[in-house]
Amino acid sequence: MNVSDYPFTQEAAEQVRKAGYSLESLLGKTSFKAVRGRAQERVAGAISGTIAECASRNDAEKLFELLSYPLARLMVSCLNDPILLRRYALAEAKLASRRMQNIGERLMVIADDLGLHPQGPGPYKIHFSEYVRAAHGMHSPKWKLTNRDLSQGYLTVTEEELKRIMEEAIGERVLKGLPIPVDERICEPLQEYLEPLKEQLDAMRTRDRVDLGKAEMGAFPPCIKKMLSDVAKGVNLAHSARFALVSFLLQINMTVDEVVSLFNTSPDFDQEKTRYQVDHISGASGTRYRPPACATMATYGNCPGEDEMCKRVRHPLSYYERRLRTFRPLPSQKGPGAGT
Ligand code: SF4
Numbered sequence: 001m002n003v004s005d006y007p008f009t010q011e012a013a014e015q016v017r018k019a020g021y022s023l024e025s026l027l028g029k030t031s032f033k034a035v036r037g038r039a040q041e042r043v044a045g046a047i048s049g050t051i052a053e054c055a056s057r058n059d060a061e062k063l064f065e066l067l068s069y070p071l072a073r074l075m076v077s078c079l080n081d082p083i084l085l086r087r088y089a090l091a092e093a094k095l096a097s098r099r100m101q102n103i104g105e106r107l108m109v110i111a112d113d114l115g116l117h118p119q120g121p122g123p124y125k126i127h128f129s130e131y132v133r134a135a136h137g138m139h140s141p142k143w144k145l146t147n148r149d150l151s152q153g154y155l156t157v158t159e160e161e162l163k164r165i166m167e168e169a170i171g172e173r174v175l176k177g178l179p180i181p182v183d184e185r186i187c188e189p190l191q192e193y194l195e196p197l198k199e200q201l202d203a204m205r206t207r208d209r210v211d212l213g214k215a216e217m218g219a220f221p222p223c224i225k226k227m228l229s230d231v232a233k234g235v236n237l238a239h240s241a242r243f244a245l246v247s248f249l250l251q252i253n254m255t256v257d258e259v260v261s262l263f264n265t266s267p268d269f270d271q272e273k274t275r276y277q278v279d280h281i282s283g284a285s286g287t288r289y290r291p292p293a294c295a296t297m298a299t300y301g302n303c304p305g306e307d308e309m310c311k312r313v314r315h316p317l318s319y320y321e322r323r324l325r326t327f328r329p330l331p332s333q334k335g336p337g338a339g340t
Helices: 010-019 023-028 030-048 059-079 082-100 104-113 128-135 159-175 184-208 222-232 239-251 256-262 271-282 294-299 316-327
Strands: 124-127 154-157
Touching: 010 059, 023 030, 023 059, 023 184, 030 059, 030 082, 030 184, 059 082, 059 184, 082 104, 082 159, 104 159, 124 128, 124 159, 128 154, 128 159, 154 159, 222 239, 222 316, 239 256, 239 271, 239 316, 256 271
Parallel strands: none
Antiparallel strands: 124 154
């Protein structure tokens, strides 16, 4: 296995240790400029959505590829932006996933490194505890344990599914320990690489800024605010939360386009799929869905806790309508004394 293709593995970490280069030399020596350049490319790729593959590699280039991973981790730590950290972990996982497509039997070596022990050849049997640990962030119904055949503690996955589960586990592995505690001694020498990344990050934030149209965000109930904040951080919402958020926003007259663009904060954003789901909830197929009531929200763990207004309502929409009155008096409320 070419470990430089899988720099998040324990074997790769061991090789970096054995190579014995000091942090100071990686940060400052001219001979490692290409390593710093590739580390910057990794982070830039994470911001734009895809880390580019490296061209054909000799031994020196393989070593540079390997060393660029810990340096990229330092760079994202210096930038210390929660959305970037998630995007970075996801982009590294996607890069590894592309590299795993034709890896053959060596797939098992990486699975083992990730703490997964599927029994093959495919379709594979995987212990439910390993499955749950790796797939807990995958919210589509297909991955729910209740929708899988479970026999004597094992469930069956295809090779494609195993690779998808491994991709998830790789994302977790990359995210673990980030941000690394860094200080000026580390970030200062990297400034020439960090500055362009900061600009790229600012441009991304501007592009992804949520436009809530005419909606009054200050009047949103705590549940919807929390979901919006999670979406902005790139957190994958559970299906029930995604449904509640989308149906709520559509109900307060946001357009399908506005709602779809809201989810454009993740590198794995699938515009077509999201549009299909939002269209469906908006009533394109005949039924316009209403957001769930507070009791249902609580049942699914989507009610983050009540504030004073929550105690007086049974539905997030009622919360919004009541709060809205304090922001924009209804026409019937205008008149002598209104707004005073
Ligand atoms: S009580 Fe209702 S409106 Fe308030 S946070 Fe919970 S679900 Fe939202």
